[in-house]
Amino acid sequence: MRLSVVGCGYLGAVHAAAMASIGHDVVGIDVDERKIAALSKGEAPFFEPGLQEILTEGIASGRLSFTTDMAAAQGAKVHFVGVGTPQQAGGYAADLTYVDAAVDGLLPYLSEGDIVAGKSTxxxxTAARLAPRVAGRGATLVWNPEFLREGWAVQDTIDPDRLVAGVPTENGAPSAEGERTAQVLREVYHPSIDKGTPFIVTDYATAELVKVSANAFLATKISFINAIAEIAEVTGADVTTLADAIGHDARIGRRFLGAGIGFGGGCLPKDIRAFSARAEELGRGESVAFLREIDAINLRRRDRAVELTTEALGGSVFEKKVAVLGAAFKPHSDDIRDSPALDVAVRLHGLGARVTLTDPAAIENARRIHPQLTYEEDLDTTLRDADAVIVVTEWDEYRRNLSPEHAASLARGRVVVDGRNCLDPAAWRAAGWTYFGMGRP
Incomplete structure (x- = not known):
């Protein structure tokens, strides 16, 4: 099938390349000329495992192309819209400028029977508001939210754990037009559906709420265990053992119960804020009022990481060398948007620490935003003569592969702050380090 993908940022670039990899003929469209130039040469504009390979393959096969010309969308059967919905300046609500612009830009190139599939959060x-515009061109709007995890986005696009399609409805059920559009999407995603991926057809509002509800639940689970970590820190309890214990309950599960410095990235923080703002607009702000506290807990954990490092260094980090391991908001990504790791590094620098930061993938992105920090590609150079080491992104390079004995041979001090509770405290203490975890004795 011929597809267009409007918006070639993180979501759109992955979606375009993944759809080409399963056999579709795909054109990606974006207004950013530099991004399109890189993608057209088969160069991934950001780090995402597996993307470079399917991008190169798609370009070479001729099934994948990129352009700044919206007219290239003409002739596609399905037009995916995957542009950003950032937080509004000065408020919590989502900025829909790019979504509206993408849909309006598509309108002149739509044909009778085309499908516009929104993927943006x-x-x-929003879908109900946009649907009449699309219908005016003889096309149909469907809302097909994404559920990508950065670091696993290619896998999550090709083999998702569920697919959701919000379609036009009548009397609480898909209309005839809704059934038709759902069937076309089934054809688009047939490789994963044939392998058993659930395909859920619903109305517009439910499809939109599925995405933000999933993000709100994950954020709640992360902040819940971080709230318990705050109690553990004043009682001497170990939040990691506690999480293991409650995680054995099948109703709770262990995933996303890792206490640390909290969540970040381009989705969870802004999405829970936008959800709160929309609930207020609907007169149901009290229904999700807890999300404000979820956000507050999340930000407090960054404060706690800075406090721990300061306490560990005798009450002041001024003129102390602090080796910061990590800049990306999570491993397997170079994304620094709302990164707790980078925020902690910047705060330590602001207190007078001589911060040296390393990261396997995100250094260049971090340097562009915060050039005041010192960056090192080499981990050993980062550790050399450090008074304290703080782990803020749980890359395998630090979590599994960094020997505490080797680190001790390089650092001046023997203080390690484990901002992700990803190190083995016993091993580090045995090597002579004073270990500080988040919510751990």
Missing amino acids: VPVG
């Missing part, structure tokens, strides 16, 4: 009610 939007406030509930």
